[in-house]
Amino acid sequence: MKKIILSAFMLAAFGAQAQHEPYVKETDPLVLQKLDEWQDWKFGLMMHWGTYSQWGVVESWSICPEDEGWTQRKPAGIPYYEYVRKYEALANTFNPVNFDPAKWAAAAKKAGMKYMVFTTKHHDGFNMFDTKQSDYKITAPNVPFSKDPRADVTKETFNAFRKEGIHIGAYFSKPDWHAESYWWSYFPPKDRNPSYEIAKYPERWKSFQNFTYKQIEELMTGYGKVDILWLDGGWVRPLSMQTAESRSWSKTPPQDQDINMPAITAMARKNQPGLIVVDRSVHGPFENYRTPEQQIPDKPLDYPWETCMTMGGSWSYVADDRYKSVNRLVHNLVDIVAKGGNYLLNIGPGPDGAWHDEAYRKLDSIGAWMNVNGEAIYGTRYIAPYKNGNVCFTQKKDGSAVYAIYLMETGAQLPEVIRFAGISPKKGAKMELLGYKGKLKWKQDGDAIAVTVPAAARKRGWTDAVAIRIQ
Incomplete structure (x- = not known):
């Protein structure tokens, strides 16, 4: 070294x-x-x-x-x-x-x-x-x-x-x-x-x-x-x-x-x-x-x-x-x-x-x-495209879940909508923000996925990164 x-x-x-x-x-x-x-x-x-x-x-x-x-x-x-x-x-x-x-x-x-x-x-x-x-x-x-x-x-x-x-x-x-x-x-x-x-x-x-x-x-x-x-x-x-x-x-x-x-x-x-x-x-x-x-x-x-x-x-x-x-x-x-x-x-x-x-x-x-x-880190493997903008992706090695991890800048607030492309969830797929109880609403927005983050979730004071579980 x-x-x-x-x-x-x-x-x-x-x-x-x-x-x-x-x-x-x-x-x-x-x-x-x-x-x-x-x-x-x-x-x-x-x-x-x-x-x-x-x-x-x-x-x-x-x-x-x-x-x-x-x-x-x-x-x-x-x-x-x-x-x-x-x-x-x-x-x-x-x-x-x-x-x-x-x-x-x-x-x-x-x-x-x-x-x-x-x-x-x-x-x-x-x-x-x-x-x-x-x-x-x-x-x-x-x-x-x-x-x-x-x-x-x-x-x-x-x-x-x-x-x-x-x-x-x-x-x-x-x-x-x-x-x-x-x-x-x-x-x-x-x-x-x-x-x-x-x-x-x-x-x-x-x-x-x-x-x-x-x-x-x-x-x-x-x-x-x-x-x-x-x-x-x-x-x-x-x-x-x-x-x-x-x-x-x-x-x-x-x-x-x-x-x-x-x-x-x-x-x-x-x-x-x-x-x-x-x-x-x-x-x-x-x-x-x-x-x-x-x-x-x-x-x-x-x-x-x-x-x-x-x-x-x-x-x-x-x-x-x-x-x-x-x-x-x-x-x-x-x-x-x-x-x-x-x-x-x-x-x-x-x-x-x-x-x-x-x-x-x-x-x-x-x-x-x-x-x-x-859970978005351990026991996961690479999944294409691995990253889109400031969102990184991982998946459980058994394929049971995919995670979209949104990278936050120091001092930044969680946005109302998190967008990412490259991952195509099935219609009706369940999305959850790790650390927050409650489902997230999402929709297809052109080539991207738009995930709405509830106001109650945004008030939690998140730092560094948040992970969305996609099942």
């Missing part, structure tokens, strides 16, 4: 690449069943958290020697290796004493979130779980929080969210910039890729394969039921699966970064039957759904997908981060769901283990909206 928002050029490149790389449909019936359930959940929580939260800098990328906007070091001018030493020393002061995953889970449930994805390890290689493969971890003796009985924050977080009935996703970075088998200290790193030539040192790469396998095995065997394995760092892939897109991310010649995904996936699903595997941006058999980052596709996609997006401006904690309005967050959710996707909304915990108060307030407001309109 990167702090900056993708440029228009990069978004266009993503869309073009997705079109040229066909989606490979899963064949495991348990995975297909879980994917269908996942498409019912619609709304999830993501959390980027690590030692970097103490500085309020972008997660991991400041130690990557690439001249990119998100890799800049703060303060500027510090020599690279001095900066890396200071960055890695952040582990010595990491002490999130206000860590309270039960509070996070309760807020997520109240907001209507059905699943979560937590960063067990980002690219910098700092482990937020009690791995036996590395000493660079939150449970290491040099980390102050290691003395806390809740030191294995991944386990505590997973357990707290499971207790609230929320499904569990494990984010795991395939590259590891702390591991000697990836960034070998004998050679200086030049970019995000291995610092050595894999073809010249195959045993070192084999060591990295084993390291990765064992870490994922720990997560799949020691942390309870896991529904999603969410793998980041898409440049780590076999040479045969390199694309123009993946090559554009690298400053050095592409290498065969094959970590043996068939073996990893087989092991993971042996321990977690039906596990959804998301080898993101590696378009092949281990990318069960796709993950457009910080953007919403222009139209529905013909495969399972999820927009991962920040609530504020950064994936990781920033002290003065500016959060999106509730109106924008609700509209994003409706837009994504109407196009057949899921919305994975990121919040970055701070160095003390707490969220900004503003994050809780946003989730409370979203939850209030979902309490009224959730």
Whole structure:
């Protein structure tokens, strides 16, 4: 993940690449069943958290020697290796004493979130779980929080969210910039890729394969039921699966970064039957759904997908981060769901283990909206034309109802008549405004449907969006 928002050029490149790389449909019936359930959940929580939260800098990328906007070091001018030493020393002061995953889970449930994805390890290689493969971890003796009985924050977080009935996703970075088998200290790193030539040192790469396998095995065997394995760092892939897109991310010649995904996936699903595997941006058999980052596709996609997006401006904690309005967050959710996707909304915990108060307030407001309109979101699927003007459409996957969701601007009043085209209800079809008891009158008005909203309904003080059920 990167702090900056993708440029228009990069978004266009993503869309073009997705079109040229066909989606490979899963064949495991348990995975297909879980994917269908996942498409019912619609709304999830993501959390980027690590030692970097103490500085309020972008997660991991400041130690990557690439001249990119998100890799800049703060303060500027510090020599690279001095900066890396200071960055890695952040582990010595990491002490999130206000860590309270039960509070996070309760807020997520109240907001209507059905699943979560937590960063067990980002690219910098700092482990937020009690791995036996590395000493660079939150449970290491040099980390102050290691003395806390809740030191294995991944386990505590997973357990707290499971207790609230929320499904569990494990984010795991395939590259590891702390591991000697990836960034070998004998050679200086030049970019995000291995610092050595894999073809010249195959045993070192084999060591990295084993390291990765064992870490994922720990997560799949020691942390309870896991529904999603969410793998980041898409440049780590076999040479045969390199694309123009993946090559554009690298400053050095592409290498065969094959970590043996068939073996990893087989092991993971042996321990977690039906596990959804998301080898993101590696378009092949281990990318069960796709993950457009910080953007919403222009139209529905013909495969399972999820927009991962920040609530504020950064994936990781920033002290003065500016959060999106509730109106924008609700509209994003409706837009994504109407196009057949899921919305994975990121919040970055701070160095003390707490969220900004503003994050809780946003989730409370979203939850209030979902309490009224959730049936137009959960368990729905795309229906043409998906949107007409400021009205989005969804339908229950069993076809029992269609919903017209009218998007309201901040501070706007509900109009006397809501019009939309593209949906043709049968004569005598029943329409109801969710949250209001009573039928709505409607009529065909040329090519459009005109729905009259009673005065009593308009006085309710609706905000953000309203949903009309059409049966």
